Amino acid sequence: MKKIKYIVMLSLLAVVFATSSCSDFLNINTDPNRVTGDNVTANLIFTQAENAVGRRAASRFVFLNNWMGYWSRSGTFIVEQEETTYQASNTFSETNWDDAYNILFDLSQVQTKALAGNDSLLAGASIILSVKLWQETVDQFGAVPYSKAFDYVNYPQPAYDPAATIYTDLLAKLDKAIVYLNAVSPKITTFAASDIIFCRGTASTANITLWKKFANTIRLRILLRQSEMSGFNPTAQLAKITTDGYLGAGQDVAVQPGYTNSTAKQNPFYAAFGLTPAGAPATTNNKPNNYFVNTIDATDKRLVRFFASPITGTDYGALGGDHTGAKTITGTEIGPGLCASATQDQFILPSFESLFFQAEAAARGWIPGGDATTKALYESAVTQSFTWLAVPSASTEAASYLASTSLATSNWVNSGSTVASKVKFIAFQKYIALCGVDAVESWSDFRRGVLVLPSGYLSWNPVVRNNASATLPNVLPYPQTEFTTNAVSIPTPNRNTASLFTEKLFWQP
Numbered sequence: 001m002k003k004i005k006y007i008v009m010l011s012l013l014a015v016v017f018a019t020s021s022c023s024d025f026l027n028i029n030t031d032p033n034r035v036t037g038d039n040v041t042a043n044l045i046f047t048q049a050e051n052a053v054g055r056r057a058a059s060r061f062v063f064l065n066n067w068m069g070y071w072s073r074s075g076t077f078i079v080e081q082e083e084t085t086y087q088a089s090n091t092f093s094e095t096n097w098d099d100a101y102n103i104l105f106d107l108s109q110v111q112t113k114a115l116a117g118n119d120s121l122l123a124g125a126s127i128i129l130s131v132k133l134w135q136e137t138v139d140q141f142g143a144v145p146y147s148k149a150f151d152y153v154n155y156p157q158p159a160y161d162p163a164a165t166i167y168t169d170l171l172a173k174l175d176k177a178i179v180y181l182n183a184v185s186p187k188i189t190t191f192a193a194s195d196i197i198f199c200r201g202t203a204s205t206a207n208i209t210l211w212k213k214f215a216n217t218i219r220l221r222i223l224l225r226q227s228e229m230s231g232f233n234p235t236a237q238l239a240k241i242t243t244d245g246y247l248g249a250g251q252d253v254a255v256q257p258g259y260t261n262s263t264a265k266q267n268p269f270y271a272a273f274g275l276t277p278a279g280a281p282a283t284t285n286n287k288p289n290n291y292f293v294n295t296i297d298a299t300d301k302r303l304v305r306f307f308a309s310p311i312t313g314t315d316y317g318a319l320g321g322d323h324t325g326a327k328t329i330t331g332t333e334i335g336p337g338l339c340a341s342a343t344q345d346q347f348i349l350p351s352f353e354s355l356f357f358q359a360e361a362a363a364r365g366w367i368p369g370g371d372a373t374t375k376a377l378y379e380s381a382v383t384q385s386f387t388w389l390a391v392p393s394a395s396t397e398a399a400s401y402l403a404s405t406s407l408a409t410s411n412w413v414n415s416g417s418t419v420a421s422k423v424k425f426i427a428f429q430k431y432i433a434l435c436g437v438d439a440v441e442s443w444s445d446f447r448r449g450v451l452v453l454p455s456g457y458l459s460w461n462p463v464v465r466n467n468a469s470a471t472l473p474n475v476l477p478y479p480q481t482e483f484t485t486n487a488v489s490i491p492t493p494n495r496n497t498a499s500l501f502t503e504k505l506f507w508q509p
Contacts (some may be wrong), residue, residue, distance in 0.1 A: 016106070026277075032108070041113065041117075041121075042109075042110045042113035042114040042117060042119060042122050042126075043122060043190060043191075043193070043194035044194075045106050045109055045110045045113070045124070046107075046110045046114075046122055046126060046194050046195070047194050047195075047196055047257070048106070048144065049103055049107050049110060049126070049129065049454065050195070050197055050255050050257075051196065051198050051255055051257050051346075052102070052103045052106070053103060053129055053132075053133065053255065053348055054254070054255035054268065054346035054347070054348055055268040055346070056099055056100070056103065056133075057269075057271075057346070057347060057348050057438070058267075058268035058269035058272060058346055058347075059268060059269065059272040060095075060096055060099060061096075061439045061440060062127075062286065063080075063083050064439035064442075064443055065286075065435075065436060065439045066083060066084075066289070066320050066441060066459075067086075067282055067320070067439070067441060067443065067459075067472055068431075068439050068442045068446070068457065069289050069291035069292050069295070069320065069441055069453070069456075069457040070289055070292050070435045070436055070439065070442075071286050071287065071288065071289050071290075071292075071436070072286075072287050072288070072289040072290070072319065072320050072322075073285055073286070073287070073320075073321075074284055074286070074287050076284070077285050079321065080382055081461070082130065083321075083459075083503075084320060084321030084459040084460075084461035084463075084464070085321075085459065085461050085463040085464055085472055086459065086464065086470075086472065086500070086501075087463070088392040088473065088476065088477050088478050088497065088500060089477065089480075089497070090329055090478060090479055090480040090483060091480050092273040092476070092477060092481070093140075093141075093478075093479050094417070094479040094480060094481055095478055096140070096476070096479075097137075097141070097478075097479040098479070098481065100133055100136075100137045102485065103133060104133055104134065104137075104149070104150075105149075105150055107126045107127075107129055107130040107133070107255065108126075108130065108149075108150045110122060110123070110126035110128045111123050111127060111130075114126065118187075119186075119187045119190065119191070120180040120181070120183035120186050120187075121180070121181060121183070121186045121187060121188060121190075121191035121208065121211075122187075122190075122191055122194065122308070123177075123180045124176075124177040124178070124179075124180030124181040124183075124211065124215075124280045125177075125181070125191070125195065125197075125211050127173050127174070127176060127177035127180070128174070128177050128211060128214055128218065129171050130173075130216045131170045131174055131177070131215075131218055131265075132218050132348075132349070134146070134166065134170055135167070135170060135218070135222055135225075136219065138163045138166050138167065138439050138505075139225070139440065139444050139505065140440065140475065140476045141476055141478065142163045142475050142503065142505055143159065143160040143161060143162050143163050143166075143476060143491050144160060144163075144504075145158035145159065145160055145161070145167075145486070145489065146160075146161040146164070146166045146169070147159075147161050147169070148508070157485070157486045157488055157489050158486070158489060159489050160489055160490065160491050162506070163505060163506050164506040167222060167225075167226070167506075167507075169309040170222060171219060171222060173235060174215050174218065174219050175240065177215050178215055178240075179211060179388045181208055181211055181212050181215075182212075186207070186208070187207075188203045189202075189203045189487045190472075194256050195207070196256055196257045196446050197253060197254065197255050197348070198211060198214075198253075199212045200256060201297035209244055210247070210251060212243075212244040213244050213245060213246055213247045213248075213251065214247060214253055214349070216241045216244060216245060216246050216247075217246045217349070217354045217357060219237060219241060220241070220242070220246060220357050220358070220361055223237055223238070223361075223366075224357060224360055224361065225444060225448065225507050227360075227364060227448070227450075228448045228449055228450070228507065228508070229506075229507055229509070230509075233364060238366055243452070246354050246357070247349070247351050247354035248351060248354070248355070249351055249355065249380055249383075249387075250351055250384070250386050250387075251351045252345070252347065252350050252351045252388070253347075253348040253349040253350070254345035254346055254347050254348055254350075255345065255346045255348060256345045256346070257348070259342060259343045259344070260342065260343060261277050261342035261343065262277050263277055266342040266343075267341070267342055267343065267344050267345070267346050268343050268346055268348070269338065269339065269344075269346060270339050270340075270344060271283075271342070273286060273333065273334040273338070273339055273340070274333075274334070274339035274342065275339075275340070281333060284333065286333065286334060287333070288306070288307040288311065289320055290319050291319055291320070291456050291457055292306075292435060293307075293311060294456075295432075295453075295454055295456075296432055296435075296475040296480070297401075297407055297409075297410070299391075299401075299404075299407075300401060300432075301386070301397045301401070302337065302385065302386060302389050302390045302391060302432070302433075304335060305334070305335050305336060305337025305338070305389035305390065306334075306335050306337055306338065306389070306436060307334065307335040308333055308334070308335045308336065309335070317461040319456070319459075320457075320458075320459045320460060320461075321459030321460045321461035321464065321465075322459075322460030334436060336390070337388075337389030337390055337391070338386070338389075338436050338437070340390065347362070347437060349438075350384070350388050350437065351384055351388070352381045352382075352385040352388055352433055353381075353430070353433070353434065353437075353438060353441065355377055355378075355380050355381035355384055356378075356381040356426060356429070356430040356433070358377045358381075359374055359377035359378040359380075359381055359426050360423055360426050360427070360450075362374040362377050363419055363422040363423050363426060364419055364423065365419075374422060375412045375415075377411060378415075378425075378426055378429070379398075379402050379412065381426075381429070381433070382398055382401065382402055382410070382429055382433070383395060383398040383399075383402075385398075385432075385433035386398040409425070409428055409429065410429070412425075423450050424450055424451070424452055425450075427445045428451065428452070428453075429452040430442075430445065430451075431445065431451055431453070443472070446472065446488050446506050447472075447474055447504075447505065448507060448508055448509065449508075449509050458470055458471070458472070471501065473500035473501055474500065474501060474502075474503055474504050474505065474508065475495070475500055475503050475504075476500070477495055477496075477497070477500060478490055478494075478495055
């Protein structure tokens with residue numbers, strides 16, 4: 001009897017154990033290599049997101065470098081019809097859109113995980129990078145999924161937020177980022193090990209200050225984008241930029257994860273436009289555009305840093321879209337100022353770009369000091385452009401360029417007496433400095449009316465050349481993937497090829 005009772009008790013225990021702890025019993029091992037929400041931590045996502053931001057800056061905007069007259073397709077390649085006619089379809093911008101949202105999703109995950117772990121530095125830095133990408137995405141597409149973009153459970157088809165609304169929220173996000181960066185007890189050592197932009201392993205408060213300067217610089221860029229709007233007043237926002245200021249000379253935003261001259265590990269810009277690890281050209285498709293070569297002064301020593309020398313003959317890369325007749329392309333590839341080595345830092349926002357922002361802000365009276373301050377900031381921006389491109393004797397060459405009385409577009413004496421003339425003078429020099437670096441910024445300056453380009457920048461594709469009213473598009477088409485998965489949310493009337501030229505961003509005059 002006792003034996004029977006004993007067996008029954010064991011049986012009951014076995015049932016209880018089986019029903020309550022079966023999963024634990026069977027799961028006796030944890031695979032350390034399995035990707036889970038627990039082991040994909042905020043710092044790991046952040047490092048790869050920083051690298052992705054650099055990779056995007058390196059190679060995502062070839063079409064805009066062509067549109068802005070910087071580069072041209074080689075005559076030995078098939079003409080890109082959508083690009084050279086500006087008749088972009090919904091597939092034209094798919095990769096651009098998807099790439100941006102993939103990075104923005106990762107940065108959103110960093111913020112969520114970092115705040116859950118009380119890591120204020122990771123949260124603040126991820127917000128700053130995301131604000132930069134959000135602004136650039138809005139500046140290309142206008143209204144986009146934003147506030148509900150990554151809540152896929154509750155909003156599988158997220159609504160599109162108006163561009164102006166997003167801009168307002170981006171400024172609020174920068175406020176929040178500064179608060180996080182000013183936290184009393186930040187996890188600076190952990191952050192320094194993850195940050196491959198400013199810290200790169202060095203746990204320094206000076207590097208955190210650079211993040212705050214980065215935030216202030218992006219805030220200024222957001223404000224300048226709206227400068228041509230009637231009644232726009234930036235006073236309240238400018239008042240928030242008092243302690244740390246903006247990125248100054250030599251304070252470049254650039255990523256360095258440890259590039260090497262080996263397959264899939266080169267600097268992404270160099271990998272796309274420089275040489276392969278074996279020493280062969282990575283591409284022969286991207287040439288200097290005749291328009292830019294003939295627009296920049298022939299004595300400007302930056303020309304042979306933008307493009308490999310010697311630049312001789314007449315058909316460097318032809319004019320954009322002009323592949324008529326038999327062309328012998330004499331121009332070389334992207335130059336050593338942009339493609340220095342496979343191990344170079346990957347630019348995200350060079351300091352000269354920040355200085356050009358500041359120069360325009362000073363010209364508008366947003367930064368005190370009058371014309372003397374504006375001139376100093378402008379000349380510092382140009383000098384840093386020479387330095388950043390590693391022009392031999394950069395300071396001397398920049399000084400000579402800035403002092404030249406024969407160049408109407410370089411010497412500050414020729415900047416004019418009005419705010420509008422000074423702003424346009426600065427914008428043109430910024431356009432030159434941004435060749436191959438930030439064509440989104442040049443396109444934005446063009447659309448807000450402060451960048452006035454000499455004639456000839458438009459594509460020479462017959463579809464454009466024979467159209468007397470041809471101009472660059474104001475916006476890009478929404479991607480086909482959105483029409484497939486989220487058509488219900490796309491603003492109406494749905495954007496088509498014709499509306500790319502008639503629809504304007506809210507900040508366009």
